Amino acid sequence: MTIRTRFAPSPTGNVHIGNMRAAIFNWLYARHTGGQFLLRVEDTDRERSTPEAIETLLQAMDWLGLDVDEEPLYQSTRMDAHLAAAEQLLADGHAYKEDKGGIGQGECIIFRMPEEDMVFEDEIKGTLTKKAADTQDFVIVRSNGTPVFHLANVLDDIEQRVTHVIRGDDHIENTYRHIALYKALGAPVPKFAHLPMIINAQGKPYSKRDGDAFVGDFKEKGFLGETLFNYLALLGWSPGDDREVMTRDEMIAAFELTSCKSSPAQVDLRKLLWMNGEYIRAMKPEEFAEMAKAEVSAFAKATADKPNLDAVLALLQPRIKLPSEIGPAAAFFFSDDYEYDEKAVQKKLLKEGSFQTLEKIAEIFQGLETFDEATVDKALHDFVEESGLGFGAVMPPVRIAVSGQQSGPDLAPVLSILGKEKVLERIQKTIDRFGA
RNA sequence: GGCCCCAUCGUUCAGCGGUUAGGACUCCAGGUUUUCAUCCUGGCAACACGGGUUCGAUUCCCGUUGGGGUCACCA
Numbered sequence: 001m002t003i004r005t006r007f008a009p010s011p012t013g014n015v016h017i018g019n020m021r022a023a024i025f026n027w028l029y030a031r032h033t034g035g036q037f038l039l040r041v042e043d044t045d046r047e048r049s050t051p052e053a054i055e056t057l058l059q060a061m062d063w064l065g066l067d068v069d070e071e072p073l074y075q076s077t078r079m080d081a082h083l084a085a086a087e088q089l090l091a092d093g094h095a096y097k098e099d100k101g102g103i104g105q106g107e108c109i110i111f112r113m114p115e116e117d118m119v120f121e122d123e124i125k126g127t128l129t130k131k132a133a134d135t136q137d138f139v140i141v142r143s144n145g146t147p148v149f150h151l152a153n154v155l156d157d158i159e160q161r162v163t164h165v166i167r168g169d170d171h172i173e174n175t176y177r178h179i180a181l182y183k184a185l186g187a188p189v190p191k192f193a194h195l196p197m198i199i200n201a202q203g204k205p206y207s208k209r210d211g212d213a214f215v216g217d218f219k220e221k222g223f224l225g226e227t228l229f230n231y232l233a234l235l236g237w238s239p240g241d242d243r244e245v246m247t248r249d250e251m252i253a254a255f256e257l258t259s260c261k262s263s264p265a266q267v268d269l270r271k272l273l274w275m276n277g278e279y280i281r282a283m284k285p286e287e288f289a290e291m292a293k294a295e296v297s298a299f300a301k302a303t304a305d306k307p308n309l310d311a312v313l314a315l316l317q318p319r320i321k322l323p324s325e326i327g328p329a330a331a332f333f334f335s336d337d338y339e340y341d342e343k344a345v346q347k348k349l350l351k352e353g354s355f356q357t358l359e360k361i362a363e364i365f366q367g368l369e370t371f372d373e374a375t376v377d378k379a380l381h382d383f384v385e386e387s388g389l390g391f392g393a394v395m396p397p398v399r400i401a402v403s404g405q406q407s408g409p410d411l412a413p414v415l416s417i418l419g420k421e422k423v424l425e426r427i428q429k430t431i432d433r434f435g436a
Numbered sequence: 437g438g439c440c441c442c443a444u445c446g447u448u449c450a451g452c453g454g455u456u457a458g459g460a461c462u463c464c465a466g467g468u469u470u471u472c473a474u475c476c477u478g479g480c481a482a483c484a485c486g487g488g489u490u491c492g493a494u495u496c497c498c499g500u501u502g503g504g505g506u507c508a509c510c511a
Contacts, residue, residue: 010511042511100509108509125441134439134507142509149511169441173506196442196504203503234460238449242459261449264504268447271461281474319473348471384470395470407472 003035004163007066008153011041011057012048014214017267018168018198018206020060021232025195026166027066028233028255036069038160043076044152060215063225065248073160075152082147082155085185086140094184095140109141111150111181118176123193123257125169130176138177150174154181162190166257169194170205193257196236196264205264213267222322227276235265245278277321285310288317295326299334311417315409332403333417336426344406345434348396355435357389358397362427371420377412401430 007023009015030037041057043049061068086109089095097107113136119129140151157165165178172194182189197205206213218228230246239246239254246254280288292313312333316326332338348354364379365371384394395411402423408414415423 008511012511045511110509128440130440136507139509144509146509148509153511168505170505172440174511194441199504205504234449236449240450242450244449244460263442265449266447268461271448274461277474318475321473344471380470391470393470399471405471407470409473411470 001163003030003033004038004161005030005035005166006038006040006157006160006162007061008040008042008156008167009057010045010049011043011053012045013053014216015057015060016206016213017215017218017228017232018213020064020215020228021198021235022167022195023061023066024064024229024232025193025237025255025257025260026164028251029164029166029193029257030069031252032255035163037066038070038162039068039072040156040160041072041074042149042152042156043074044079044146046076049076056216060219063219064215064229065225070160073156075156078152078156078159079147081159082152083141083145085155086147086151089140089184092184099143100139106143108139108143110137111140111177111184113137113177114180114183118179120175120179120189120192122172122175123164123166123191124260125172125194125262128172128175135176135180140181150177150181154178154185154187157190158182158185158187164191164193164257166193166195168205169196169262193260194262195260196262198232198235199264199266201266203266222324223272223276224279227272227279230279231272231275235267236261245275273321280320280323281318283317285314285317289313291323292316292326292330295323296330296334298327299331308417311413315413315417319409329408332405333414336422336429338404340400340404340430341406344396344400344404348406349400349430349434351393351397353389353393354397355431357387357394358401358427358431358435360387361394361398362424365420365424365427368420371416371423373413373416376415380412398427402426 005026007026009019009023027037029035039061041049041054043054086095089111090097090109093112095109095111098110099107100110113132115132117129117131118135119127122128138148138150140148142148175192175194179189199205200213215228219225226248229248230244230251233246233251233255234244237255237260239250240259243250243254280291283291289310296309312330313326316329320326320329361380361383364383365376368375368379380394380398383389384391387394396406398415399408399411400406402415402418418426
């Protein structure tokens with residue numbers, strides 16, 4: 001039997017990472033078993049299920065690489081089928097009508113829970129049981145004639161021939177109802193796997209009400225889809241060994257429902273950030289350049305004598321964890337208008353001998369035939385040695401002079417990329433400005 | 437409150453009766469002969485508690501405590 005899993009979100013606003021994590025596990029399991037991964041959009045709440053929300057959802061899935069094997073099923077198209085099933089349930093004596101009062105008017109259809117105790121084998125949690133006395137009949141069709149979640153959800157899972165329902169463990173209580181529904185409908189009961197919740201920094205599960213942790217937020221902040229996928233996959237699951245940064249294929253190969261944990265996990269933004277850095281460092285230079293394009297577009301093309309962009313990016317790639325760090329780090333390469341970091345100036349530049357040093361360095365650079373990295377590096381080292389000043393007295397002033405910063409990539413390549421002329425110009429400018 | 441689920445370093449993932457309880461993130465120290473980042477080395481840091489079962493429990497069972505879920509004509 002081909003395994004079929006599904007992701008069944010209601011497109012009400014943004015999808016939070018708890019939901020998306022469930023989607024990832026469904027996808028991973030389908031891919032691992034060579035099965036199919038399906039999408040069902042539970043858009044029966046017309047108020048909140050807007051086309052924009054659906055578009056946002058689809059984009060988030062695409063960003064994470066969660067490809068589906070069949071056209072999405074839109075639940076709103078299934079209302080007739082849902083109601084027909086409710087009528088059948090009524091006819092079979094599995095449901096009855098009642099006026100429960102309340103705001104509604106008239107009768108709703110209520111499903112009759114079986115008298116027996118219930119038990120099922122959860123793929124993750126193990127044996128789960130419920131006494132008949134602890135279950136209650138529940139509404140499947142509202143008095144206004146619309147189907148309720150439980151009915152629609154089960155019917156659509158039957159329609160999509162879902163074999164494994166993998167969802168958050170906040171659905172455990174629902175599962176007893178759903179199993180009863182499957183049986184009353186005469187449909188095979190799928191396997192269930194209940195994932196532990198992902199909790200926020202306050203220890204509370206993410207929910208629709210949470211104002212943060214939307215998938216799109218992570219994209220906007222510059223996290224890569226691959227990073228979030230990998231990180232989320234590791235929340236509640238592990239390959240059983242010490243691997244953490246893994247390729248998609250490795251995760252697919254290693255994924256098992258039985259190796260999922262059943263205790264909740266908290267998102268650690270610091271580790272996510274670290275992992276993003278890992279993915280960025282692993283990028284091919286052209287991929288990194290593509291990503292950086294937007295970050296440097298503001299200044300990289302405007303300058304006629306701009307330095308080699310590829311060289312700058314090569315210097316930056318190992319140093320950043322988010323694309324947003326590229327712009328600020330690259331700016332001084334392209335603009336002479338860089339700001340001088342006040343603290344750096346105070347601490348490292350306005351020191352005894354700094355300006356004499358800068359003048360000497362300028363003199364030495366002036367005499368260099370070529371200005372490639374190795375030459376510049378040698379010149380710097382030779383000067384340090386001959387002058388007896390030490391690196392700490394030489395490098396910082398030079399760095400501040402050409403970049404305004406007290407930290408950054410290795411100095412020699414920075415100088416080489418800027419070019420002799422620019423470097424001399426900037427050293428002179430710095431002396432004029434602060435050395436008087 | 438009833439019912440249900442959960443419980444290893446601050447976080448995360450290992451451990452599935454006998455281990456110096458391991459890896460990763462974070463943090464700290466040192467190194468890679470300028471800084472920051474990377475990289476390398478080392479370090480700090482955990483089995484919630486109490487009973488059992490057992491020659492022996494982090495591991496199995498029960499209870500306590502703590503956390504969470506669920507009890508809708510929401511999904």
